[in-house]
Every structure is written in structure tokens, then in C-alpha cells.
Amino acid sequence: MERRTAGAVAQTVPEPIASESAHFVSADSLRLRSDWFNRMRWIAAVGMVAASLLAVEFGGVVLPRLPILLTATVLLAMNTVYTLRNRRVPAVDIRAELRVVKLQMVLDLLLLTVLLGFSGGVENPFHFVYIIHVLLAGLLFKGGEIHRMSLLAGLLFTAEVLGEATGLVPHHHLSSGPEMSRDWRFVASGLAAFWLVLVACAYLSASIMRHNRTIKDDLVVRQQQLMAADKAKIDFFRYVSHEVKTPVVTAQSAVEAVLAVAGADMAEKPRDLLRRTVERLRQATEIVQGLSDLTRGPLHQGQDVRDVNLNRLVATLLDGQQTLVESRRLRVEVRLPAEDVLLRASETMVDKVLGNLISNAVRYNRDGGRLIVEMHDLGDAVRVSVADEGIGIRPEDLGRIFDEFYRTPEAKAASTLGTGLGLPIVKRFIEQMGGEIAVTSEPGRGSTFTATLRRS
């Protein structure tokens, strides 16, 4: 027995990406990044204290412990403020969030400079932590801002190094070797290497992010074009379906009226021809209606949402099939929970889903076959299965039965009246409701369609 599950991914209309954001879809996503920075800052502050203590205790380095501890305390206090702000102030305006992150980065650079001043300045290999800030600026800001942040980092470090070299700022020597902070060749080469790496990183970071942004902008434009095209398609279908349906249903009503008024007096052949005409017109109406339904899912989703009583709906739908059920001598078995099952959803969509499954089970059943409707309340979802003992579906057709207009050869042979749109509508509506549809079938033995309708 073959089993196939249609995808359960809900189709949602994507929101256009805010054009004012530098790299972030929303203020929320920037806030997530800001939270990550805060976590890194905790680690940096603790690492700063631990490293200086270890250097003093085990490395024989003479460092001013109190100023370093004070600097770490200031960093911890500031990070506490940042963390509390992120928890209490909702992320609404992406520009405001960017301003806050920028200010935090400037303060981080200042603190880093102070810390370097207490821990060897140019002699301290950790001065390349400035570069990390430049890379982070590349992730967060646009081109000009990256360069300004890089310039600030470079100037702060240069000022600190030159201050020590000229004796304006006290130097804390890290090792027992010669003091390098006043060695102008060492200072000049150190600053040159630093600026080279700084400028290269800023340039590469800005270039990569510019490229990234260009791709993103292109995607935004394409997304908007696709959304516009999709809307035009839906509007077109709606217009065409209404314009085509109106004359067709009027013709159907006219023939039905003629049959009702004069059918009894007509010869059998013309009467039969008129009846077949009505069936054909009904089929045409169903096709137009089906196309309209396929393009109108999101419209249904927002409307007539209520607590749908599934027990009652199943009973009503079976009642609507009663004439056919009797004429084909089908044996209907209904296994529903004793208590009414309620599902908050679009009544129209649920009606179409279960209505199509039940009418298919009637239409493609064998004479005298069983039709079993079973329902289970799973708490967060409701599972409804509709089984028949009819023509079944060949394994190679299972993957195609949810395609628009596809009808299996067996279905075509069993009934000329199908539209090939019933199951695509079932699948589309269930997916839009966040559920899934599965089918098991054996050719010649019958099929079971199981719809899982989620409550969330």
C-alpha cells in the first residue's frame, strides 16, 4: 500500500523587507544580534579580569590591578544596563536600535583603549581586538559608518600608543625585557601594521556587505514584483471566474427551469439531452468555482472564522450525499467522538476540505462499498479520515492527484463529471490552515484520505 503525504508547510504571503534597515529584516532581528553582543561582552569582561590576574600571578607581569578591575566593573555595569534595556524596551524602531548599538560600540572602543593603557599599550598583543570591532561594524552598518567606526578605532589606538611614546600617558611594561613603547621604530612599525590590517578589514568588510546588500535589494525588488504578479493573477482569476460563471449559471438555471416546467411533457431523448446539458453546465460551474477557490484561499482564511462543529458538519455533508449514497447502495460508517469536536477555522475552508473528500469517496466508490468517516481529537489537532472501497489510486498516480486538473484514468472512466480541482483545493486549504493531508490507497481496493487540521 502506497502512502503519500502532502507538504505541511503553511503558505504565507511574505512581508516586504524594510528598506531602511542596513542588513536586518526587522528591529527584532537586530535585537537578537544585540543580545548576542551582550553575551560576548560578559565573556570579554570576565576574560579581561581573569587574564590580568593570571598574568600577574603566574606571568610575573606587573599590572595595576585596581584600574583594570575598575575598567572591567564599568564594562559589566554598562552591559547590565544594555541587557536590562533589551529585556524591558520593545524593539520597535530599527533606526533607534541601530543608534543604540552604535553608541555601545563607541563606548566599547573607549573602554578597550583605557584597558590597553593599563596593560602595555602597543606591547599588548590583544590590541588587535580593535579589528574585531571593525568586522562587527561591517556586519551592522552601511559603508560610511563602517569607515567612521574604523577611523575611530585607529585614532584611539594611535593616540594611546603615541601618548605612551611621548610620555604623556604612563606606560605599564608587560615583560621583563626592554621597554618598547618609546622605541620609535617599534611604535611606527606596530602602528603601520595595525593601520594596514584595520583599513584592509574595513574595506573588505564594507565591500562584502555592499555586495550582500545589493543581492538583498534585488531580492526585495523581485519579491515585490512576485507579490504584485500574484495579486494580478488572483484578481484576474476572480474577474474571469465571475464573468464566466454568471452566464453559465444563468444558462444552467434556464435549462433547469425548462425541465421543471415542461420536462414531463417532453419526449425522452430531448429531455435526457437537457438533463445532460444541465450536468455539463454544472461541471463548468464547478471548474470556474474551483479555480476561484484555489486563488482565494487567503481571502477565506480571514473570513468566517468560527468554532466549526465538525461532528455536525460531517453529518450535514453526508446528508447532502444521501441520494447518491442510496442509489449506489453504499454502507456508511461514521466513527466520531461522542462529544462534539470544535475547530476554530474558516468554515468555508473546512467545509470544502471535508466536502470534497466525502463526495470523492461517494463518487469513486464501488456500488455496495463501504464509506468510512473517522475522526480523532488529538488535542492540538483534529484528524479526519475518509475511506472508500472504490477504484483506488495506482502508486504512480499518488504523486499527481494533488496537481490541478489531473484526473487518473480510473477516475475519468468512473465519472465524467469530475473537475480535477477538488483534491488540489483540499491540499491548498489544509496547508493554508497549517495542517497536512495524507493518502493511502490500493488500486481496485479503495483509498483513505487523512486530513490533519491543526488548532493553532
Add this chain to the structure above:
Amino acid sequence: MKRTILVIDDDIDLVEIIRLTLENEGYGVIDAQNGARGLELARERKPDLILLDVMMGEIDEGFQVAYELRKGDNTRDIPIIMLTAVADQTGYAFDPEKDSDFLPVDEYLEKPVSPRRLVDLVRKHLPPTI
């Protein structure tokens, strides 16, 4: 004596279908192709029942006609069956109980109009003869 039904609808073919169906059931049928003429006929002829289309020249013309009919001394008690294609076009299905606050009609009949359903609904509110 024949009961008279006023059909207010701008679709001439549909009016003829309704006429054919209802006259065959023993009702008399008069018709109007717009709301203003429909109101005139309702006041002059005092039909026993009115079949009223929602969307005619204006999208809510049928609504306005229904309000006017309910305001008139001679017309406020005439049963109104509203013909709609609203469910088809919007997905919203009218309900005579829930929607009676803003739309004072007795029944809704969704298009396409099935002759059998039409006759059943009309008979429910109006036996063919007195």
C-alpha cells in the same frame, strides 16, 4: 386568487427564469430592473413577496431597497428573499438570523438559483393561492 411576487433584478434572463418557474407553480410575477422602479412597484402593487437582488447598478442597491421597504408603511411586512452571489465572490455567507441587524430580509438565496430551491423557499413564506 393568485399571489403576486415582485422580482427586482437587473439580469433579464434570470428574471425570465424565475418568472417561468414561479408562474408554473401558480404565482403571478411582476418585475423591475432597478431598485427605484422596484420600490415604486412595491408601493403601488403591494406584492405578497419580493425577490431582491443584492448587486444591481450599485454594489449595495439591494441593501438600500431593503431598508426603504422596511421603512414604508405599506411595504414593511412584505417578506423579502434576497438573491446574492456574495458568498461566491467574497467567501462570506449571509445568515438571516445573524445578519438581520444590518440587513432586514427574511431569507437569502445564493446564486445560481436552483428552481427547486427557489420554489421551496417561496412556498415556505407564501402558499401559491389564498
